[in-house]
Amino acid sequence: MNPRVLNISASLIREIASKKRASSIDLGLGEPTLRPRREHLEHALRHVSEHGLRYTPNAGDSALRDRIARHYSYPDREHSRNVCVTVGSQEAMYVVLKTLLDPSHDELLIVEPAFPSYAKMAALEGTAARSVAMSRDEDFAFDPERIAAAIGERTRAIVLCSPCNPTARVVSLAAAETLARALERREGDPIWIVHDEIYREQTFTESAGYFAQIYAHTIVTNSLSKSNALTGLRLGWILGPADFVAQAIKVHAWATSCADTFAQHVALDVFNTPGGLQEHAAWYRERRVELLAALRESGLRFVAPEGAFYVCVRLPDGTPSHRAAEELIERHDVVAIPGVAFGQCMEGWLRLSWVAPAERVREGILRIADYCRNRAQAIQTV
Amino acid sequence: MNPRVLNISASLIREIASKKRASSIDLGLGEPTLRPRREHLEHALRHVSEHGLRYTPNAGDSALRDRIARHYSYPDREHSRNVCVTVGSQEAMYVVLKTLLDPSHDELLIVEPAFPSYAKMAALEGTAARSVAMSRDEDFAFDPERIAAAIGERTRAIVLCSPCNPTARVVSLAAAETLARALERREGDPIWIVHDEIYREQTFTESAGYFAQIYAHTIVTNSLSKSNALTGLRLGWILGPADFVAQAIKVHAWATSCADTFAQHVALDVFNTPGGLQEHAAWYRERRVELLAALRESGLRFVAPEGAFYVCVRLPDGTPSHRAAEELIERHDVVAIPGVAFGQCMEGWLRLSWVAPAERVREGILRIADYCRNRAQAIQTV
Numbered sequence: 001m002n003p004r005v006l007n008i009s010a011s012l013i014r015e016i017a018s019k020k021r022a023s024s025i026d027l028g029l030g031e032p033t034l035r036p037r038r039e040h041l042e043h044a045l046r047h048v049s050e051h052g053l054r055y056t057p058n059a060g061d062s063a064l065r066d067r068i069a070r071h072y073s074y075p076d077r078e079h080s081r082n083v084c085v086t087v088g089s090q091e092a093m094y095v096v097l098k099t100l101l102d103p104s105h106d107e108l109l110i111v112e113p114a115f116p117s118y119a120k121m122a123a124l125e126g127t128a129a130r131s132v133a134m135s136r137d138e139d140f141a142f143d144p145e146r147i148a149a150a151i152g153e154r155t156r157a158i159v160l161c162s163p164c165n166p167t168a169r170v171v172s173l174a175a176a177e178t179l180a181r182a183l184e185r186r187e188g189d190p191i192w193i194v195h196d197e198i199y200r201e202q203t204f205t206e207s208a209g210y211f212a213q214i215y216a217h218t219i220v221t222n223s224l225s226k227s228n229a230l231t232g233l234r235l236g237w238i239l240g241p242a243d244f245v246a247q248a249i250k251v252h253a254w255a256t257s258c259a260d261t262f263a264q265h266v267a268l269d270v271f272n273t274p275g276g277l278q279e280h281a282a283w284y285r286e287r288r289v290e291l292l293a294a295l296r297e298s299g300l301r302f303v304a305p306e307g308a309f310y311v312c313v314r315l316p317d318g319t320p321s322h323r324a325a326e327e328l329i330e331r332h333d334v335v336a337i338p339g340v341a342f343g344q345c346m347e348g349w350l351r352l353s354w355v356a357p358a359e360r361v362r363e364g365i366l367r368i369a370d371y372c373r374n375r376a377q378a379i380q381t382v
Numbered sequence: 383m384n385p386r387v388l389n390i391s392a393s394l395i396r397e398i399a400s401k402k403r404a405s406s407i408d409l410g411l412g413e414p415t416l417r418p419r420r421e422h423l424e425h426a427l428r429h430v431s432e433h434g435l436r437y438t439p440n441a442g443d444s445a446l447r448d449r450i451a452r453h454y455s456y457p458d459r460e461h462s463r464n465v466c467v468t469v470g471s472q473e474a475m476y477v478v479l480k481t482l483l484d485p486s487h488d489e490l491l492i493v494e495p496a497f498p499s500y501a502k503m504a505a506l507e508g509t510a511a512r513s514v515a516m517s518r519d520e521d522f523a524f525d526p527e528r529i530a531a532a533i534g535e536r537t538r539a540i541v542l543c544s545p546c547n548p549t550a551r552v553v554s555l556a557a558a559e560t561l562a563r564a565l566e567r568r569e570g571d572p573i574w575i576v577h578d579e580i581y582r583e584q585t586f587t588e589s590a591g592y593f594a595q596i597y598a599h600t601i602v603t604n605s606l607s608k609s610n611a612l613t614g615l616r617l618g619w620i621l622g623p624a625d626f627v628a629q630a631i632k633v634h635a636w637a638t639s640c641a642d643t644f645a646q647h648v649a650l651d652v653f654n655t656p657g658g659l660q661e662h663a664a665w666y667r668e669r670r671v672e673l674l675a676a677l678r679e680s681g682l683r684f685v686a687p688e689g690a691f692y693v694c695v696r697l698p699d700g701t702p703s704h705r706a707a708e709e710l711i712e713r714h715d716v717v718a719i720p721g722v723a724f725g726q727c728m729e730g731w732l733r734l735s736w737v738a739p740a741e742r743v744r745e746g747i748l749r750i751a752d753y754c755r756n757r758a759q760a761i762q763t764v
Contacts, residue, residue, distance in 0.1 A: 001481060001482060001483075001484070001626070001629055002480060002481055002482065002483060002484050002485070003484055005480070005481050005629050005632055005633055006629060008636070011635075031436060031437055034434075035434045036434065036435050038431050041427055041430060041431065041644075042427070045423055045424070045427050048418075048423060048614070049420050049423065052416075052417045052418065052611065052614075053418050053423075053611070053612050053613065053614035053615050054413060054613055054614045055413055055613045055614050056614065087469050087473075087616070087638045087639075087642075088638065088639055090636070090637070090638055090639040091469075091637060091638045091639075094636065094638070098384060098387070098506075099383060099384055099387050100383060100384065101384060102383070102384050102385055103384070103508075117636060120636045121636050121637075124480075124633065124636055124637075126485070229434065229435070230435050231435065231436055231437045232430070232434075232435035232436045232438065232640075232642065232643030232644070233435050233642060233643070233644065234469070234638065234639070234640070234641065234642045234643075244383070247383055247387050250387055250390045251387055251506065253393075254390070254472075254476065254499060254502045254503050254506055255472070255473060255476045255503075255506075255637060255638075256469045256470065256472055256473045256476070256616065256637075256638060257469075257470055257472040257473075257616070258614075258616070259616065260469075260614065260615060260616045260642045260644075260645055261614030261615070261616075262423075262614070262615065262642075262644060262645070263642055263644070
């Protein structure tokens with residue numbers, strides 16, 4: 001068998017999540033607990049009942065590609081040729097990294113804390129990957145100087161997720177501009193920015209930066225999973241320069257052929273519905289207010305979430321996050337994801353999601369605060 | 383960019399298909415023209431309306447994995463752990479080849495004529511691939527001795543499609559046994575057989591061989607695309623030994639996360655419906671009878687189809703198939719796929735599909751016969 005596959009380790013996130021009991025308060029979840037709007041699904045069913053469930057072109061239904069490109073209207077990315085419809089944003093990212101990077105030479109720079117998929121995808125391809133850690137002392141804020149300084153001779157792409165899973169930080173327009181200008185000043189081959197925008201519709205700041213607006217060598221990945229509670233639909237896309245997308249379509253074509261036609265018609269209906277992508281945005285804004293109240297009540301140290309539906313909380317000094325997550329399940333029946341799953345720089349922290357009912361989220365946070373107090377006392381006693 | 387991606391050439395099949403006019407008789411199609419049964423789709427919609435469209439586990443819904451394994455009941459492949467649900471059989475094959483073969487060392491042996499995807503997938507991974515050609519003088523019958531003799535020192539897997547796209551041949555149980563025994567007699571690491579069973583429900587012979595029944599190192603890929611006219615649903619699976627499937631799930635997880643939850647519920651309904659996979663089998667049997675009548679009427683030399691929904695017809699000696707396909711569209715308004723798209727051994731042949739209405743298929747075949755007669759006369763005159 002392929003040693004690169006054998007060497008991929010099991011997922012720490014899944015290991016923790018698998019310990020959940022029926023009674024557990026689940027703050028580990030990476031998907032909305034909302035329901036998708038039934039009308040979109042019924043629209044798609046009507047279409048496929050009438051027209052059958054045939055293949056679309058590899059790159060996706062051309063009307064959908066066009067709608068996606070025009071919705072975002074990023075410079076030089078406004079046409080169907082700038083879009084490849086994919087099997088969720090997971091396949092979008094997989095295809096982008098595979099298309100972009102030459103495993104024999106290139107290196108991927110991962111801005112951490114980061115969801116582990118980027119590193120695993122690079123490992124599967126045999127592509128070198130290095131990470132640049134945002135500082136816990138700055139609440140993991142995106143730091144353009146630090147990112148630019150980490151670029152190596154072989155770095156050809158930088159991947160970042162903003163709004164960020166796990167930190168819930170959002171790259172500001174100012175920070176994005178600083179990084180873009182630093183990349184433009186460099187000589188030699190351009191360095192690509194791969195901007196994972198999957199939490200775009202859960203943005204709670206006014207100053208968010210979008211690299212595709214300001215930097216020519218940007219590729220965007222996104223999907224309907226988080227915006228519309230459609231994780232299981234597996235409908236995402238790549239948005240980039242036409243010549244890049246033409247190459248990405250080849251990888252997509254041989255890896256999965258095309259995205260589900262039913263799912264593409266759901267997406268068409270979402271994009272054709274005014275405000276369709278924002279249909280759950282108000283719900284998230286309200287939950288966030290309640291979350292912040294619960295966090296302040298708890299006394300925990302946390303990073304104020306600017307986006308996504310996570311929040312990072314600090315464990316008492318010297319508490320390994322993996323152990324804390326295990327003890328939280330065992331003793332307090334709360335599922336939380338250890339920070340170390342997202343990079344060494346998040347060791348000593350937990351990632352909580354706040355998509356469960358508000359009262360459950362509050363109760364879970366208070367239990368974690370209890371755990372932290374007990375733990376801090378135990379450390380002092382020793 | 384990744385040179386392996388840049389080097390992937392455009393698809394000859396797509397090039398020809400793209401020349402189709404509104405008036406054309408399309409014998410190039412690789413998908414059923416039937417409609418899927420609406421009940422399966424409605425069942426899935428009811429489920430997702432009630433339960434939302436959440437992720438399934440990476441390997442797929444466990445009830446579906448179990449139903450698939452038990453449906454086929456291949457020895458040592460009868461449990462959910464033997465199944466990974468994938469994004470169609472395209473992703474199934476992609477994941478299998480990526481999991482199985484070490485690009486730094488292993489070689490894939492492709493039994494030709496073959497659909498070009500196997501070679502393209504190997505090229506994308508940087509894995510060496512070689513082909514072994516079945517003989518046109520034996521109507522491209524699967525020849526176990528020829529396959530076994532082609533095995534090289536680094537061959538670790540043999541991929542074949544039976545019923546075959548493009549030849550419509552089916553490997554007989556006797557031929558499968560001969561190959562399996564030859565592989566078992568070899569010393570050293572086992573050689574895997576990857577059996578692409580996507581046309582299993584279009585089998586018109588009594589003596590079909592299934593490698594998973596008789597050879598321990600077999601991996602099967604399949605999907606609902608051709609059996610249930612669900613090409614656009616993108617729902618397939620890998621069926622193999624549990625320790626192999628555990629590794630394949632990792633590749634699948636990082637490439638696409640999981641298959642569409644809606645599609646998985648369609649599949650559950652198909653597998654829970656008695657005879658659900660055979661719902662179009664009678665239609666294909668009837669079309670085949672009409673096809674054979676038209677072929678005999680035409681005077682063309684053809685390979686009698688034992689499976690799938692294709693038929694291979696011979697062009698006059700010295701006629702390049704690419705040129706013939708282009709002339710057929712230009713002069714006779716018929717789309718047919720040049721044999722050379724499936725390997726050099728099928729040069730001088732065309733692949734026709736027969737999923738269009740019977741009268742159109744007959745008309746197309748008669749036009750091709752006309753073309754061949756004209757061409758043969760022209761060659762004689764020269």
